[in-house]
Amino acid sequence: MAPGHGAPHDRLMLGVTNVLIAVVFFAALVPLLVLPWIHHQYRRYGRLRGWSAVVAAAEGLYLCGLVAFTLFPLPTAYTCAGVNIDPLNDLAASRAAIPQVALNVLLFVPLGFFLRYRFGLRLGRAIVAGLGVSLIVETVQGTAVLGLFPCPYRVADTGDLLTNTMGTAVGALFAALVPAFAAPFSRDVGRPGLLRRGLAVGADLLIGYLGAAAVVIAGVGDRPGGLLVVVLGVVTLVVPLARRDRATLGQATFFLVPEPGRAVVAVCVRYLVWWLPVSVVVAGGHPWTVAGVALVIGLLARLRGDRRSVLEVLTGAAIVTRAAARAGSAVG
Numbered sequence: 001m002a003p004g005h006g007a008p009h010d011r012l013m014l015g016v017t018n019v020l021i022a023v024v025f026f027a028a029l030v031p032l033l034v035l036p037w038i039h040h041q042y043r044r045y046g047r048l049r050g051w052s053a054v055v056a057a058a059e060g061l062y063l064c065g066l067v068a069f070t071l072f073p074l075p076t077a078y079t080c081a082g083v084n085i086d087p088l089n090d091l092a093a094s095r096a097a098i099p100q101v102a103l104n105v106l107l108f109v110p111l112g113f114f115l116r117y118r119f120g121l122r123l124g125r126a127i128v129a130g131l132g133v134s135l136i137v138e139t140v141q142g143t144a145v146l147g148l149f150p151c152p153y154r155v156a157d158t159g160d161l162l163t164n165t166m167g168t169a170v171g172a173l174f175a176a177l178v179p180a181f182a183a184p185f186s187r188d189v190g191r192p193g194l195l196r197r198g199l200a201v202g203a204d205l206l207i208g209y210l211g212a213a214a215v216v217i218a219g220v221g222d223r224p225g226g227l228l229v230v231v232l233g234v235v236t237l238v239v240p241l242a243r244r245d246r247a248t249l250g251q252a253t254f255f256l257v258p259e260p261g262r263a264v265v266a267v268c269v270r271y272l273v274w275w276l277p278v279s280v281v282v283a284g285g286h287p288w289t290v291a292g293v294a295l296v297i298g299l300l301a302r303l304r305g306d307r308r309s310v311l312e313v314l315t316g317a318a319i320v321t322r323a324a325a326r327a328g329s330a331v332g
Helices: 008-045 052-073 090-095 095-117 124-143 158-176 194-217 224-244 249-253 262-281 287-304 310-315 322-331
Strands: 255-258 319-321
Touching: 008 090, 008 319, 052 090, 090 158, 095 124, 095 158, 124 158, 124 287, 194 224, 194 255, 194 262, 194 287, 224 249, 224 262, 249 255, 255 322, 262 310, 287 310, 319 322
Parallel strands: none
Antiparallel strands: 255 319
């Protein structure tokens, strides 16, 4: 994974650049990854688990970093880097290569940790998996990104196979010292909290943004504001009326549904009173106005003993968990 044989200062600057690229990648992927992760959390535990969120976020950031250190920065003034087949060449060349070797070890420590802590691989299998990932990285670099470039612009180094595998082993050994994450399975039949219901609203808005952006990127339309109104209408009105449980896509992410009985009326009233005005205001470039109103609605609900929001009072149907709705139907 060595970037070349430049001066230590150049290697340091390259490392800083790759870290920044990884952070940008991660920020771009978060909207696409966070909703599936939240959906899994609520399906398994009935709530968000803080420690698992930290580990999952670190895992995503690490994968972005691995891609950044493997491929970037892309060449501008092209220079062929070649392949180093002597695994001890860097150490034998000079002491200046020692920081690069240490970096290669450290870069794969998180991989070893995640393989054992998150995926339950034993030490031996984790080390073999780390060797496999390192081999893929060096192959991509040695083949000039599978032939996309005239010749390799990053040094494919056999010594990296050794140092990366060592890093994987260190990470896997460290994972054995960290208490395993465990949480009891939840039946999830209690009243959903304000945070969970609020996040479902935010998820619907995020899905609307992503849907409108996808349409614009596809070249179907060129007016994001109007597209946002249309997409949010589909997400919060058309989809719930078509679903058996009458949930929006955001509510489905958090396993929430309108209380059975008045669900159809609740969906229509909620759209007319909340989602249609929200989509118009956001499309007009005033998202913070919507955030302020949502905060006020949440504070008012917090003052009520039953924690019902203004929208729940107006529609006559509370937002409940899917498990609670099914349990009520079974009892009825």
